Amino acid sequence: MINLTDEELCMLEQLTYLDEDVAAAAGVNNRFGKINKKMKEKSISKILSVFDDEALLRLASHPESICDAEISGLEWVQIISYIKSNEKLSNLRLVDLYTTEDYKADNDNIYHGAIYDEDIVSANQPRPHSEKGLPNAVLIFYMP
Numbered sequence: 001m002i003n004l005t006d007e008e009l010c011m012l013e014q015l016t017y018l019d020e021d022v023a024a025a026a027g028v029n030n031r032f033g034k035i036n037k038k039m040k041e042k043s044i045s046k047i048l049s050v051f052d053d054e055a056l057l058r059l060a061s062h063p064e065s066i067c068d069a070e071i072s073g074l075e076w077v078q079i080i081s082y083i084k085s086n087e088k089l090s091n092l093r094l095v096d097l098y099t100t101e102d103y104k105a106d107n108d109n110i111y112h113g114a115i116y117d118e119d120i121v122s123a124n125q126p127r128p129h130s131e132k133g134l135p136n137a138v139l140i141f142y143m144p
Helices: 006-017 020-026 044-050 053-060 073-085
Strands: 093-099 115-117 120-125 137-142
Touching: 006 073, 020 053, 020 073, 044 073, 044 093, 053 073
Parallel strands: none
Antiparallel strands: 093 137, 115 120, 120 137
16 A cells, blocks of 8 residues: 655646646756656656756756746756655556546546545646646556
């Protein structure tokens, strides 16, 4: 069973906002766009590996909000660094990914916000402007 703190769950949820704009600010947009279905079965540490020290330095130089989540470059550096250095989070593997287009509204295990049960963790991105109020992204992880 995974035992995550509220802080760890909140940090995990931020991955749903990690997108092309953040990658461009870090200078890694040629290797990363956003978390996608091609990353299934990869660990968070592998997914975030493109954000090396140089990329994080470039990202930290952006004091303004980079993505629609109103997160600055320095805040992204703190989030990414925290997740990469946290063994519980960095070892989680992406099991599945749902977007607004393929979101399964009848899945009782997926809620707005980050939740976990047994060995599964779900991190959602609720967006008020998304279709029918559904999240634009739901990332589902498991502890190997």
